Amino acid sequence: MDLVTPGLGLVFWSVITFLVLLFILRKFAWNPILGAVSEREEGIKNALASAENARKEMENLQADNERILKEARAEREAMLKEARDMKNKMIADAREEAQVQANNMIAQAQAAIESEKKSAMAELKKQVANLSVEIAEKVVRAELSNKDKQMTLVESMLGDAKLN
């Protein structure tokens, strides 16, 4: 029976010893150890979260890059198209202008030809007149030995000339 009868002395010393042990260990062991452990766990958690953030940021950046690249490509495309259009337009314009100019030149040339023809005609008339006059003079000189005949002839000739 002695075995299962708690002795007062051991209970007394157990209580005191355990309380002292509890308080010393709590102050100098458990709190520092648990504090350090939870601090570390917190640190790991934070590090993981920031790594995740960095990854997300990286993803965003990559998406941004992609977008920018796409935009640039589209812009280039647009620019090329514009240039092509402009080129075509310029060619068309130039062609049109050349046409107009050519037409003008043709018209001018035609006008010049016309005027040249006219002046040539006038010259020709003048030459013909001069020749005619000379011929007439010669004829007249030969024919007109008297004054009367001369006068008649001049008059008729003048009338003829007017008819011209």
Place this chain on the structure above:
Amino acid sequence: MQKLLFANSFYVCTFAPNLTKGIFNKKIMAFNPLKHFFLLVLFSAYSLTVSAINNKEANEGERFDPKEMIMHHVKDAYGMHILTLNEGKENEKHITIPLPVILWTDNGLTIFSSSEFHHDYDGKVVVEKNGKKFVNFHEKIYQLNDGATALKFDEEHHPLNAEKPLDFSVTRNVFMMWVSVIVLLLIFITAARKYKNNDSKIPKGIAGFVEPLVLFVRDEIAKPMIGEHKYKRFMPYLLTIFFFIWINNIFGLIPILNGANLSGNIAFTMTMALFTFVITTFSGNKNYWKHIFWMPGVPVPMKIFLMPIEIVGMFVKPVSLMIRLFANITAGHIIVLALMSLIFIFETVWVSPVSVLFSLFITVIEIVVTAIQAYIFTILSALYFGMATEEEHH
């Protein structure tokens, strides 16, 4: 006769130091354990055989009483007896660490050394101190009544003319408890220091050994049993009780310390259970008391029926804690000692291999039990705290 602990000591010299060293030095753990065990068995068998033969020669005619021997080992004692030299001879010599005997008598506080009894625990040596006469009878100190000069017994060998004074002696259990406290403080304060000058908070040295155990108590015991939000308050108690019980369980297995069987002593387990009971009771919230006195969710007659059961349950919980630890540790010790006693009961050395092998087997199991019982005590304490602080849920 009863000094087969002589052999027992040899057994431990080889085994127990490795056990404790293993905690501090991982390199030793790398040793081949099988080889170790084999050597141990051989050595134990040899030393036991020699011891048994010597015993037989020395104590011819004296009957071996296994019950007395076992009880002497399992129970508390006033001195730390290490071993006996030249047993049964003229120059018999006991090697003992004397411990103070502290008594509260009618004449006030009386303190003297346990060595004054000269290793007598049959009540023969009378020590006179402070006007009173004391004897040590079966490791209990009796104060002789006035006028008596020697202890007298009735037919059942109970003391007749003496009474027990209030006894606050530093017995071998108290002494070993203090040794365990010093060891615990050394281990854990050293470990805690490792974190201090360490910015990365990486456990180094002994902290690497301590931290997984602390985390085990936190993550496997406190958190699941008490809950994520409230466990912090109970952590110091749970950690202290876990390691205190564990180390004392281990110390109880070291026979060179003459089996200071602290955690197999009902006074110690009662104290620990009492702490758990007090903490449970004082941290009990409204919900906890409601579940005891007026169980919600059942009809009124059932509430009245459950109330006494719950009230009894409140006290049964710590009592079960107390008995479980005490019985497990004491049973292990008794089995080992009983197996050893077989040699002396049969009075033949041929039993010794059987005894040694079986007690080795039991001791190995006991090493596991040291941790398991500490774990069970702690997890049940945590469970009770969890029940006491549980919030009402629908």
